[in-house]
Amino acid sequence: MNAAVTASPAADTPQAHRYNQIRRWLSVADFVLGLVFLVVLLVTGWTRFLRDYALQLAPDHYSVALFFYVLMLLVSSKLLGLGLDYYGFRLEHHYQLSNQKLRSWLWDQFKGWLLSVSLGALLVELLYFTIRQSPQHWWFIAWLVFMALFVFFAQIAPIVFLPIFYKFEPLENENLKERLVRLSERAGTRVRGVYEWKLSEKSKKANAALTGLGATRRIILADTLLQKYSDDEIEAVLAHELGHHVHKHILKSIAVQAGITLFGFWAANAVLHYAMERGHLFETLSDFANLPLLVLVSTVLSFLLMPLLNSYSRFNERQADRYCFQSITSVAPFISSMNKLAEQNLAERTPAKWVEWFFHSHPAITKRVAAAEDWARLKA
Numbered sequence: 001m002n003a004a005v006t007a008s009p010a011a012d013t014p015q016a017h018r019y020n021q022i023r024r025w026l027s028v029a030d031f032v033l034g035l036v037f038l039v040v041l042l043v044t045g046w047t048r049f050l051r052d053y054a055l056q057l058a059p060d061h062y063s064v065a066l067f068f069y070v071l072m073l074l075v076s077s078k079l080l081g082l083g084l085d086y087y088g089f090r091l092e093h094h095y096q097l098s099n100q101k102l103r104s105w106l107w108d109q110f111k112g113w114l115l116s117v118s119l120g121a122l123l124v125e126l127l128y129f130t131i132r133q134s135p136q137h138w139w140f141i142a143w144l145v146f147m148a149l150f151v152f153f154a155q156i157a158p159i160v161f162l163p164i165f166y167k168f169e170p171l172e173n174e175n176l177k178e179r180l181v182r183l184s185e186r187a188g189t190r191v192r193g194v195y196e197w198k199l200s201e202k203s204k205k206a207n208a209a210l211t212g213l214g215a216t217r218r219i220i221l222a223d224t225l226l227q228k229y230s231d232d233e234i235e236a237v238l239a240h241e242l243g244h245h246v247h248k249h250i251l252k253s254i255a256v257q258a259g260i261t262l263f264g265f266w267a268a269n270a271v272l273h274y275a276m277e278r279g280h281l282f283e284t285l286s287d288f289a290n291l292p293l294l295v296l297v298s299t300v301l302s303f304l305l306m307p308l309l310n311s312y313s314r315f316n317e318r319q320a321d322r323y324c325f326q327s328i329t330s331v332a333p334f335i336s337s338m339n340k341l342a343e344q345n346l347a348e349r350t351p352a353k354w355v356e357w358f359f360h361s362h363p364a365i366t367k368r369v370a371a372a373e374d375w376a377r378l379k380a
């Protein structure tokens with residue numbers, strides 16, 4: 001029996017509890033703020049005012065005016081949310097979880113915002129182009145286009161989006177690489193790239209993930225993890241990530257997303273028609289003043305589906321964990337890595353039931369540890 005197995009603390013520290021509580025409130029506040037913003041735009045008619053202003057800036061150029069309109073929305077929503085974002089930055093520092101200087105944080109905020117403007121403008125332009133070309137079937141065509149883009153973005157994310165914020169290098173540790181090769185051979189799967197994720201420049205937390213699709217599929221391991229965890233523990237983390245790969249979790253999540261998005265577009269079309277024909281809020285479908293209504297539909301839908309999607313994600317995480325238990329010789333390093341991660345990231349090991357149900361994409365750490373112990377007991 002490894003010493004670390006017996007060292008699982010029973011309860012959360014008040015500090016961990018408080019930190020996670022504040023983070024939850026922060027995400028709720030952010031959500032509510034976004035919702036209020038959209039409702040206010042629609043109810044006060046400011047969305048029509050902004051549309052008229054955009055059309056004045058670019059008369060006779062629908063798509064340029066649309067771009068100005070989107071830009072005005074994204075500037076206002078960023079300014080509105082900046083206070084909460086800054087509070088989140090301070091919170092990480094308060095709990096000694098961040099290394100990031102204010103300057104670097106502001107730069108990240110700016111880059112993130114530019115990225116959302118570029119992607120947001122691209123999607124909105126495509127959306128209204130489709131609406132104008134095919135007012136009858138726009139929602140279905142837009143769904144096809146969005147899903148194709150979604151797959152494309154998932155593919156380029158590790159080589160285009162993630163490097164905007166973090167540096168990545170191929171994993172140097174030969175011993176670990178060899179272990180991964182053996183792990184994946186046992187899985188009967190082709191070895192994919194493993195990259196060191198330079199997280200320590202910004203955070204004291206540790207993390208690992210499976211990202212990308214096809215040729216860009218890779219496991220990324222934070223340097224904060226590589227520095228402080230034993231090779232056995234890192235192997236356990238790798239085995240878990242490999243479990244996501246073996247069970248094709250990224251592909252399955254995209255399929256789930258496709259179903260939800262199709263429903264979302266259908267619902268958006270119904271709501272737009274209702275707002276137009278019954279509410280007389282807009283004259284035409286292609287009146288882009290109705291954009292806040294479209295965003296509102298998708299926001300409300302994602303909120304309602306959050307518990308369902310999180311429970312699906314927790315199912316996948318349990319599956320990846322089980323894959324990990326099978327592939328490593330002893331579950332002890334898995335358990336000790338879980339405990340280390342919880343401590344390093346100030347995670348709640350035993351969140352309230354409803355908190356886990358609603359907010360958590362991963363099972364509670366105590367449950368993951370208990371599952372590993374059960375596995376070891378059954379195997380013994």
Ligand SMILES: [Zn+2]
Nearest residue numbers: 240244317320
């Ligand atoms: Zn996972």
